[in-house]
Amino acid sequence: MDMLAGKVKMTQQSVNNGMNPTDMLERPIRLHAKDVTVHYGAKQALFGISIDIPDRAVTSFIGPSGCGKSTFLRCINRMNDTIEGAKVRGLIELDGEDIYDPALDVVELRARIGMVFQKPNPFPKSIYENVAYGPKIHGLARSKSDLDEIVVSSLRKAGLFEEVKDRLNEPGTGLSGGQQQRLCIARAIAVGPEVILMDEPCSALDPIATAIIEELIDELRENFTIVIVTHSMQQAARVSQKTAFFHLGKLIEEGVTEDIFTNPVNKQTQDYIMGRIG
Amino acid sequence: MTNISTPTGRQASIERTRRVRDGLRRRHLHEALFKGFGLAAIIAALGFVAILFTDVLIKGIPAxxxxxxxxxxxxxxxxxxxxxxxxxxxxxxxxxxxxxxxxxxxxxxxxxxxxxxxxxxxxxxxxxxxxxxxxxxxxxxxxxxxxxxxxxxxxxxxxxxxxxxxxxxxxxxxxxxxxxxxxxxxxxxxxxxxxxxxxxxxxxxxxxxxxxxAWSIFTNVDSRAAPASAGLAGAFMGSLFMMVIVILLAVPIGVASAIYLEEFAPKSRLTDLIEVNINNLAAVPSIVFGLLGAAVFINYFKLPLSAPLAGGLVLTLMTLPTIIIATRGALQGVSPALRQAALGMGASKTQMVFHHVLPVTFPSILTATIIGVAQALGETAPLLLIGMNAFVASIPATPLDQATALPVQIYLWQANENRNFFEARTSAAILVLLGFMILLNAIAILLRTRLERRA
Structure with a gap:
């Protein structure tokens, strides 16, 4: 176990050397969840999840398939609303505001909390249109040149601009898998969200594309609060500062990433990290 | 009986291979039989189509x-x-x-x-x-x-x-x-x-x-006394008016109801009931729609008999289920990933439908619509019941004038006692109707490939 932990720690340091653990714990809380339960019809998928997510850091949710980590992620921008028969109870606050308050418009919420999905899903439109869509529907650009600027800067932030600058009018679906996923990230950040949710963003990508996205996540941390669901423990160790381990719909353990991987308190967390469950 | 499931010994292995080979012969035979049956079916179907077209062409072209x-x-x-x-x-x-x-x-x-x-x-x-x-x-x-x-x-x-x-x-x-x-x-x-x-x-x-x-086929109206001058102009205009009415009514109503049912309607007993009924409506014999049209549009709303307006309304009713079912099918086929992408960006449901789902499904909705309209254009039975089989010797100027339709004209000519002449005229009218249909379908295919290439 020591060997594995050492390896994880090394890779973590190589990518993630900007912040030390105590720093992270002192950061303000952006998202606060208390006793969140989710039912899909008669089946309960989440059991009383309570967690705080720090500002401008990467928080990762890990756990075996079907453990509820994606379900919880989808509660944060109310994507579960779109699923027939899904019922969410409990409290989730963004900057102290209850996101399930009936007075709050879900459209506004999703402008503040962007999402990147497991499979790259660019719109079947041009690269430009993909990035411009969010600012357009939310009325963020005052003029065409404004919009151009948002598109270019978003593509730059997503590290895609240099690769696509000559073909902004070509369809986004023509890009490679990794480029498509970065286009989806550019699309999400074009709206200027405060939080970005990523649901296994690299699971459909090859190792090189994965490495590029991981680097990008590390850079985005400067400006955005990021929550990432991943089934890869190495990825969680490399990119996140805080880690939460889910199992069978429950939050088993959460804490500073380094602690979770080197010094897990819970037996189940230990087993998962050692590869005994999952 | 030897136990062949235990993989020991050369003997068992030979036995296993033999059994597989026996089965293989039977399986290949089944495949060959099935292929042969399929091929025979295709040849028979093509044969019938060829007979139909040859007959119609031989009789129709001289007209x-x-x-x-x-x-x-x-x-x-x-x-x-x-x-x-x-x-x-x-x-x-x-x-x-x-x-x-x-x-x-x-x-x-x-x-x-x-x-x-x-x-x-x-x-x-x-x-x-x-x-x-x-x-x-x-x-x-x-x-x-x-x-x-x-x-x-x-x-x-x-x-x-x-x-x-x-x-x-x-x-x-x-x-x-x-x-x-x-x-x-x-x-x-x-x-x-x-x-x-x-x-x-x-x-x-x-x-x-x-x-x-024979320009008279295209420029003249129907005639009984002078068969050589009988033409399709009146029937063509009648069909054209009805087509316009069907497109103007059935397409927006059908597409809108499909969108509502598929995207917005809450899943409940009521929507289930509506869905079942729409599916059943598509299977209702067209002559029943004609009866309904006679009862509702002619008797109750007092629309003029034999008018393309009444005919168009009847055909609209008939086409609606086709368009609704096809549109719903197209909407169901849109990948959830696209919907999630739009919703995840903060698009409202309406924006999701109109900005992303409809553009993707537009080609298939268009094709379904054109096929539905073409089907309506070829319909005769319901029109007979609202008086569109009347002999009309003028070109309708408005949808409220008396008129007949292309398929009804074929029916009328076919039934004419002056067979010697009208057999050729009937085939010529069939050719015109088929030409019209092929034109519509060609437009559908052209538009679809165009739009799909653009998307």
């Missing part, structure tokens, strides 16, 4: 050419014994002038214009050719006298002049020239008298009769 008479007609003052056309005098009121004009036109109509037709035919016949008046008139179509009268009414100065005119040969003459009539039959069985047949042969030789493209 697109027609025998024309090139005559010199004399507007003989001895026959056209009528005063000068009234000229408007100073101080005469509109009503007075119109009354005078109509009176004069009535006088003109009462004249025996057949005499003018007969004289012009005789002028073209060789000197001394013996044929009586009744017989010689069977060479020209019965509408010839109306054509000459109209010329005179439009230009009274023709009185006393001799001018070249092109008239249609009669349906019987047309068939005689085309060789559709057996020349060996005795006089008793012939529609045309012996002198008339001889005269037609002479006319054909001296160029008085020539074959030309």
């Amino acid at each position: 697109f050419t027609q025998a024309n008479l090139h005559l010199e007609a004399t507007f003989d003052p001895a026959i056209i014994d009528v005063g000068p056309a009234p000229v408007r005098t100073a101080g005469q009121s509109d009503a007075d002038f119109r009354a005078a004009s109509l009176g004069w036109q009535r006088d003109v109509a009462l004249l025996n214009w057949n005499k003018v037709v007969e004289a012009s035919l005789r002028a073209a016949a060789p000197a001394g050719f013996e044929i009586d008046s009744r017989q010689i008139l069977t060479v020209a179509e019965t509408n010839a006298r109306h054509v000459l009268r109209e010329m005179f009414v439009n230009d009274p100065s023709l009185l006393g002049q001799t001018i070249k005119v092109d008239l249609l040969a009669s349906a019987n003459a047309d068939n005689w020239v085309k060789g559709n009539i057996d020349r060996e039959l005795g006089d008793a069985q012939q529609q045309l008298s012996a002198p008339a047949r001889a005269l037609i042969d002479i006319f054909e030789e001296n160029g008085t009769i020539s074959m030309g493209f």
Whole structure:
């Protein structure tokens, strides 16, 4: 176990050397969840999840398939609303505001909390249109040149601009898998969200594309609060500062990433990290 | 029995292979049989289509050419014994002038214009050719006298002049020239008298009769008295009006209800019930829609009988389920990833549907719509029940005028007692209808490939 932990720690340091653990714990809380339960019809998928997510850091949710980590992620921008028969109870606050308050418009919420999905899903439109869509529907650009600027800067932030600058009018679906996923990230950040949710963003990508996205996540941390669901423990160790381990719909353990991987308190967390469950 | 499941020994292995090989022979046989059956089915289906098309083409194509008479007609003052056309005098009121004009036109109509037709035919016949008046008139179509009268009414100065005119040969003459009539039959069985047949042969030789493209099929309305001048113009306009009504009503209503049911309606017993009913409606025989149309649109809403408006409404009802089902199918086929992407960006449900889902499904909705409209255009049964099988001898100017439709025209001609001529006309009408359908389908395919390439 020591060997594995050492390896994880090394890779973590190589990518993630900007912040030390105590720093992270002192950061303000952006998202606060208390006793969140989710039912899909008669089946309960989440059991009383309570967690705080720090500002401008990467928080990762890990756990075996079907453990509820994606379900919880989808509660944060109310994507579960779109699923027939899904019922969410409990409290989730963004900057102290209850996101399930009936007075709050879900459209506004999703402008503040962007999402990147497991499979790259660019719109079947041009690269430009993909990035411009969010600012357009939310009325963020005052003029065409404004919009151009948002598109270019978003593509730059997503590290895609240099690769696509000559073909902004070509369809986004023509890009490679990794480029498509970065286009989806550019699309999400074009709206200027405060939080970005990523649901296994690299699971459909090859190792090189994965490495590029991981680097990008590390850079985005400067400006955005990021929550990432991943089934890869190495990825969680490399990119996140805080880690939460889910199992069978429950939050088993959460804490500073380094602690979770080197010094897990819970037996189940230990087993998962050692590869005994999952 | 040997236990072949235990993989030990060479003997067991040989036995296993043998059994697989035995099974293989049977499996290949099944595959070959199934392939053969499929191929036979395709050949049979293609064969039937080929028979249909060959028959229709062989019968229909000759109907697109027609025998024309090139005559010199004399507007003989001895026959056209009528005063000068009234000229408007100073101080005469509109009503007075119109009354005078109509009176004069009535006088003109009462004249025996057949005499003018007969004289012009005789002028073209060789000197001394013996044929009586009744017989010689069977060479020209019965509408010839109306054509000459109209010329005179439009230009009274023709009185006393001799001018070249092109008239249609009669349906019987047309068939005689085309060789559709057996020349060996005795006089008793012939529609045309012996002198008339001889005269037609002479006319054909001296160029008085020539074959030309039958524009009358496209420009004339239906006719019973003059089959050679019967055309599809009225039926075509009727069908066109109905098509426009179906497109204007069925497409927006159908697509909108499909979008609502698929994207917005809460899943409940009521929506389930509506869904089942829509699916069942698509299977309701079309004649039932005709009954409904007669009861609702004609009896209750008092829409005029035989009007393309009523027909279009009936066909709209009939097409709606097709369009709704096809549109819902297309919407269901859109990947959830695209919907999530749009919702995740903060698009509202309406924005998701109109910005992302509809553009993707547009090609298939369009194809379904055009196929639905084409189906409606080919429908006859419901139109019979709202009086669109009436004989209409005018081109409808508005959707409220009496009209008939292309498939109904085919039905009417097919049922006509003058089979000798109308068989060809029926096939020609079928060809026009098929051409129209192929055009619509070609547009559907063209638009779809265009839009799919763009997406």
